[in-house]
Amino acid sequence: MELNEKLIIEIKKNSIYRLEENLRMVLICIDKITEKDLWNKPSKKGVALGNQIIHVVGNMTQYLISSLGEKKFNRERDNEFKIDKRMTKSSLINMLSNTIQESKKTITKLS
Template sequence: MDKERQLQEDLVWNAGYRMNESLRMIKICVEQLSEKQVWEKPNESSNSIANLILHLCGNITQYGIASIQNLEDTRLRDAEFTTESGYTKKELMKKLEDTIDEAKRAFYEAPLEELLRKRHVQGFNFSGVGNIIHVTEHLSYHTGQIALWTKILQNKDLGFYGDVNLNVKNETKNI
């Protein structure tokens, strides 16, 4: 395998891994909340967990699917924040899971040329690689917000890494 293809596969695999981790954490949060709590806002200038999930679906679709696959951008960003009901917890999670799966598939299927091509999204000029990085970090950013709001609502540790020893030191040799 040539180095370019190896780098592409490693980038896509790692982005997918990080997206799966965020999805896993969001599921843990949503499972602990009531249908009412997922729509509850901490205050008027903040978003509910449901709104954040709708926002993530819109952002991932715009940057990670439509842009990478050269599809029409049909995102209605403002609706992601103004919607106040209409989805159950199960429907929200299914929508997020399906969106993440579709984005990972778009990343994997994109030829190297498409990952290097510059494109305009939301007024920004990024390559496909830039869009993958954006999708991954944006998902992670809002996962942290969802986790914080869940901790506030539940007043308990979420146990994201309960079965992992996070105090293990880095190994200095190559694996």
């Protein structure tokens, strides 16, 4: 196996590890807050954690899944910051988990 191939394998492996580790840490944090806290802004100009999660999902979908995976994606970035208290913690967790799974698949397919 050539050095470039080894490097690509290592980058992909570490990228997937980081996605999994970051999800694990986010889940620990989300577990410690209430549904209400998920949508509270930390300050007048701050962004609620729920909106930050939605924004991260948008970033991952745009830059990883869409760009690298060559999948069409029409992002509405401004809507990511509008509070939507109808989304529960479990629905946000599912959204993030599914996006990470799709991102991992995209990374795995890269050559």
